[in-house]
Amino acid sequence: MTAATPGGSPGAPFSVLLCDDNVMLLETLSEVIRAQPDMEVVATACDGEQALRLAGCHRPDLVILDVRFPGDGPSVARGIARCSPDSRIVAFSAYDDKGSVERMTSAGVSEYVLKGMSNRELLAALRRAAQP
């Protein structure tokens, strides 16, 4: 699969920043993303501070962000929107209650994916979010 206009240059894979405080999940997510020809993992973050620094540094096309993330998911999402305005954020959460979804949506995330959905659904959400 060929990416639309990732990273500003046609044909290059989407750069992805992964943010989750669970190391096992972070490794698995990396593996799933790396298996995609149109995506590449540029960095991983375990807390809000690291996430903001890496987002500012790499300006990734996509950010996968845990909702219950150290530093608070919605706050981190707002911070990323400030330091890397072109990054699209996909919330990745074990909570599907209205409150959690609303808080992330109002923080400007493009997609909300429930942990436990298939890899296929997560990847589809990432590709939808990356559309201009």
Place this chain on the structure above:
Amino acid sequence: MTREPRPQKWARKQAAPLSETAFTLLVQGVLDYGIFMLDPQGYIISWNAGAERIKGYEAADILGQHFSVFYPPEDQSSGKPQWELETAVAEGRLEDEGWRVRQDGSRFWANVVITALWDEKGVLQGFGKVTRDMSERRAAQQALSERRRLFDHLVQAQETERRRIAWDVHDDSIQAMVAVAMRLELLADRVPEAHSAELRRLDATVREAIGRLRSLTFRLHPPGIDRHGLVEGLASHLDDVVRSSWGMDYSFDHQLDRAPTPETAITIFRIVQEALLNVHKHARGSRVDVRVTSADGGLLTRVVDDGTGEPMSVDGAREHFGVIEMRERAETAGGWWSMHSRPGTGTTVEFWVPNPLPLPASEPKDGTP
């Protein structure tokens, strides 16, 4: 009792001296109230049976003594007895509640009224003093308040524990299982078709378990209940769970005079949650109506479904536990719980819990009995 009609003049003439004697006898015989008189300086000049019963002194022991002997040492040294007489003189009467001391040195909680007595020329003749022993009422109030405190503590402890378990399941078990499911799917994409089918079955099983664990954490600690209070907590539970997850219609009415304390809110929420779970699992209804209203100094809640009216039918143990839990929660809060169920007409769970004002953080200690 009936009275013979008599000429009024005669009745008054005869009744006056009699009633004065009767009145003295009455005052002397009253046991529930200590009624006695003080001279203008506060020395005791009369004593009744009630005063003897309450304070322990016989008339011979106490007549002529200053009334400040009834006050605890700290009140004596702060000049409270004298101040009370001065206030009664200035304002006509004084009412006070506080510790008083019996002859044997033990303390009791008293309600005291001191009335200044003046003659026709406006000269102070002394004071009338009425004392009631309020120890039992005070002990009852304290027991009630202690019960409330224990109830609040119990509710909070339960919620804290549930929250801790929910977070542990969420932060550890669910995350690990999500990672396992993602790896299984990844692996299924990589291995030959013959093996991938089994991996996908495993993957599906793990993801179903994740769904069940998510429901469990949601049930253990519904988001919103401690952040937004009862009405919003119930509204989002009905929206997220009843409509979105179970696909049932619902209505939610609420008329609250004032917001309940967090503990009362949690009690109501938990009972409604259990009642709704019962509707979902057993009632086979399509709709549920929830109503919370202020009534009789508390909150009356109704959960009405349009199901089969046999919600407790088959599997005994779990349902029985649910009913016990609902009833115990309501009764521990000082309320009641009931369930009416008739085949074909649905089930109504109805309960009432008191809606007390929040307890002060800590009650001031005002002496040791």
